[in-house]
Amino acid sequence: MSGLLAGKRLLVTGVITDASIAFSVAKLAQENGAQVVLTGYGRLSLVERIAKRLPEPAPVIELDVTDPEHLAGLADKVREHVDGLDGLVHSIGFAPQSCLGGGFLDASWDDVATALHVSTYSYKSLAVAALPLMSPGGSVVGLTFDASQAWPVYDWMGVAKAGLESASRYLALHLGKQGIRSNLVAAGPLRTMAAKSIPGFEQFEDAWAGRAPLGWNLTDQEPAARACLALLSDWFPATTGEIVHVDGGYHAVGA
Numbered sequence: 001m002s003g004l005l006a007g008k009r010l011l012v013t014g015v016i017t018d019a020s021i022a023f024s025v026a027k028l029a030q031e032n033g034a035q036v037v038l039t040g041y042g043r044l045s046l047v048e049r050i051a052k053r054l055p056e057p058a059p060v061i062e063l064d065v066t067d068p069e070h071l072a073g074l075a076d077k078v079r080e081h082v083d084g085l086d087g088l089v090h091s092i093g094f095a096p097q098s099c100l101g102g103g104f105l106d107a108s109w110d111d112v113a114t115a116l117h118v119s120t121y122s123y124k125s126l127a128v129a130a131l132p133l134m135s136p137g138g139s140v141v142g143l144t145f146d147a148s149q150a151w152p153v154y155d156w157m158g159v160a161k162a163g164l165e166s167a168s169r170y171l172a173l174h175l176g177k178q179g180i181r182s183n184l185v186a187a188g189p190l191r192t193m194a195a196k197s198i199p200g201f202e203q204f205e206d207a208w209a210g211r212a213p214l215g216w217n218l219t220d221q222e223p224a225a226r227a228c229l230a231l232l233s234d235w236f237p238a239t240t241g242e243i244v245h246v247d248g249g250y251h252a253v254g255a
């Protein structure tokens with residue numbers, strides 16, 4: 001087996017369509033020698049159909065990251081397919097409509113709590129659920145949208161991402177002793193199902209078009225996926241708690 005991830009066993013969450021960032025990660029990972037197990041949420045038959053479009057059809061395990069029973073049973077279910085994990089990809093985000101699109105001042109705690117549970121706390125829950133399968137050299141990778149500033153329309157999802165970025169640093173702190181890394185990729189805007197649920201998302205699209213020094217393709221998930229692969233590989237052995245921007249350079253330049 002050859003390739004950047006030759007022989008690596010990965011658990012990839014977050015595939016719902018073939019536009020999902022996670023789908024590109026799974027596809028590229030297989031093309032680079034990895035064995036991939038997917039988790040799916042909700043519409044499992046849809047995820048299973050999409051999983052068949054990968055170079056190697058991948059098994060799909062049901063996982064709602066807010067369901068303690070799903071999390072408790074995850075390691076055993078993964079063991080039915082692979083005998084351990086070298087990498088874990090968290091590509092999950094959700095916020096109720098009231099949390100997005102300019103309603104920051106009105107969103108209820110219940111709705112905000114849902115956003116934080118699914119998008120922030122789950123990063124820790126997922127890593128802990130998979131931990132029995134991981135060993136030194138293992139890598140946990142998640143996806144963020146640069147939370148160092150407030151964005152129009154992103155609202156509580158932005159707060160959830162700020163929490164995710166902090167949670168990744170704390171995971172790096174707590175899993176470092178076991179030789180396990182935690183890093184995030186901060187992707188620019190991409191037209192996925194999650195993005196379509198954000199009212200006013202086109203504001204990001206326009207902003208990136210005008211400002212990213214390298215330009216930005218809203219329908220190309222591969223640059224973000226490639227960065228995930230690099231962080232899952234052995235080529236960042238001493239990097240943890242890091243955020244790699246894959247945004248055409250947008251974050252680095254002023255308007």
Ligand SMILES: NC(=O)c1ccc[n+]([C@@H]2O[C@H](COP(=O)([O-])OP(=O)(O)OC[C@H]3O[C@@H](n4cnc5c(N)ncnc54)[C@H](O)[C@@H]3O)[C@@H](O)[C@H]2O)c1
Nearest residue numbers: 014016020021041064065092093143144189190192193194
């Ligand atoms: N699309 C963008 O512009 C963009 C930019 C930066 C970061 N991200 C992040 O990338 C990640 C993947 O999103 P995407 O853009 O590929 O969209 P997507 O809609 O394809 O993926 C989101 C996934 O989250 C899953 N999910 C939602 N609730 C869940 C739950 N309770 N349990 C388990 N899974 C659940 C969905 O099933 C879906 O597969 C998210 O964290 C998102 O915030 C997206």
